[in-house]
Amino acid sequence: MSLSRRDFARVSGLTAAGLLLPAGVAAAEAPGLGRDPWREVPLILARVCPPRFRRKDYDVTAYGAKGDGLTKNTEAFHRAITACHRAGGGRVVVPAGTFLTGGIRLLSNVELHVAEGATIRFSTDPNDYLPLVLTRWEGTLCYNYQPFIYAFEQKNIAITGKGTIDGDATNGPWPEWRAGSTALLRQWGEEGKPVEERIMGVGKNMRPNMIQFFRCRNLLVEDVLIKNPAMWSLHFVFSQNITVRRIEIYSTNSQGDGVDLDSSSYAHVHDSKFNTNDDCVVVKSGRDADGRRVGIPSTHIVVERCKFSGRWGGITIGSEMSGGVRKVFCRDCEINAPDYPGRYPIKHALYIKTNQDRGGVIDGVHLRNVFGQNVEREILFVSMFYQNGGTKGFFPQIDNLTIDRMRINGGRIAATFRGFPQSHIRNVLISNSTFTSITEPNLIEHTDNLVFRNTTINGVVPA
Incomplete structure (x- = not known):
């Protein structure tokens, strides 16, 4: 039952010299809004071999x-x-x-x-x-x-x-x-x-x-x-080279996330269906001080052609993300599909949740061609105020988000982005997207370089 400190260092990926990233994981690259991050997807998929x-x-x-x-x-x-x-x-x-x-x-x-x-x-x-x-x-x-x-x-x-x-x-x-x-x-x-x-x-x-x-x-x-x-x-914890395909998860009875990728890298989740009591596909990397000590990020993740029904998020980052999350791609997925209604409607198509207890960096989350209907709350919900924002002063960073060709009919708010005064959300591009039957205006706080390009909300171009 016991584990020596040396064994724990080996298991968690730490040594006295510092963090050892999983094989093939390089330091973060900030794609910014000037280059197409999707060019990297074929390279990621080439590395994922069942x-x-x-x-x-x-x-x-x-x-x-x-x-x-x-x-x-x-x-x-x-x-x-x-x-x-x-x-x-x-x-x-x-x-x-x-x-x-x-x-x-x-x-x-x-x-x-x-x-x-x-x-x-x-x-x-x-x-x-x-x-x-x-x-x-x-x-x-x-x-x-x-x-x-x-x-x-x-x-x-x-x-x-x-x-x-x-x-x-x-x-x-x-x-x-x-x-x-x-x-x-x-x-x-x-x-x-x-x-x-x-x-x-x-x-x-x-x-x-x-x-x-x-x-x-x-x-x-x-x-x-x-x-x-x-x-x-x-x-999946501290794991690499992961393929999840054609599965169905029915977890409406419990705190039942679907797939949790936790300090794990090079993962491909595709052609699967989720009917959950919590989040569907979730990217995590440890919680608070313990997550920061281990410090292993989740990186190089591709999710595609999935159907999401569940009480909370479709594609979710956090809230336990203290080790960092980088290079997450989600495309061609459907929210609340009529032929797969699920027990609960999704509350958020994209759900990024963190706070100042977590720390850590989220850099590069990209959605393309995600469509659906009847999102219960905010369609795009990116907030550093999860559980009232925390108290410990480890302000997270959220950078480089792109949402392209999203089509959602029905939701309370199209986009909520809430950063801290001490740590703004940076570089968000929402392009070629339509949001209809939206009942409340966007909520944007402490967010820099937020760009709406060729996008409408209830037929109106956002200011």
Whole structure:
């Protein structure tokens, strides 16, 4: 359970000499408004390569698993995954049926294939997610219950297939745990308490995430339906070379973000659908003092051809972004699609949220051809006043945002940009866009070089 300071430095990407960025991540480049940032997208996508696997199947039923919905198959999953890994990799197959299990631990060179007609359903007993593991909980490192599916420092991993991964988190203790010991964990993060001493788990009531890859690389999640998580659905931490495609996330039961890219780089999320109780695709990089200490940004991210329904943001940055966010691209996505209505309407198509507790830099967020209808609040919401703006004086920076060819019919406000007097939002270009059926005027505070080009709101060119 413990982790030495040297091991923690290696895991978090820090050394005594300073920050080690993930391989291939260069220092930030401010694109400004004079060059087309989209020229970089083909270069990013060329670097994102899904893993390939040995052509050998390991059926979990051959290792004792029973798909009767009653037998707990934790050990059978462990045996199948271990055998596959030790033999050099391949595909661990979950056939048709309902397979109840505790925590699943994925290993290098293993593809977990959930076949059509198959459901992996997770136990509602917290003891089935022990021992505790190193995790990042809402941006703060700690030891907590293992996520339902977890991989730590592995490579070449996939979760595939047209089956279902069901957290069953409407049952058991998860709905009543709510915030748990969040306040204590955040205090430890602010105080710099050693990570190996930040023990959550039994008695602390901190819900585990559904699927988490922690310091992994060469990752693929494809085709599956992920539903009913206890907390965030699909969480990548300190990871690189990530492909998420053709998945559906149904997480209206919990604090259920869709895909969280957390201090992770070179990610491609595409052709997927999100029906969430929180944000859909979220870019994060640690919270407050703990996030600044680690200091690893999320960079080089492309999101395209997705459908967003959810209680908050479609494409979201923050609020835990203290390590920085750079070079995020979102294109050809639909908000509140008529053929995919979702439980909740999106409140913000673009949702950037931070405050003066966070610090950190957001540099380069670009949307193109995002369209839709009936946005509940602000369509473009970029604010440093999240949770009343914070109190600690670590003013964030937000620079270089572009929104091109956006078409939204229905919303309260087209654009809200709120910087601090001490830290203005800088360089925003909104071009070739139309916003209709808008009920209130824009709110712009402490924002420099905001340009509306060939854009109308209710048929009128913004001043």
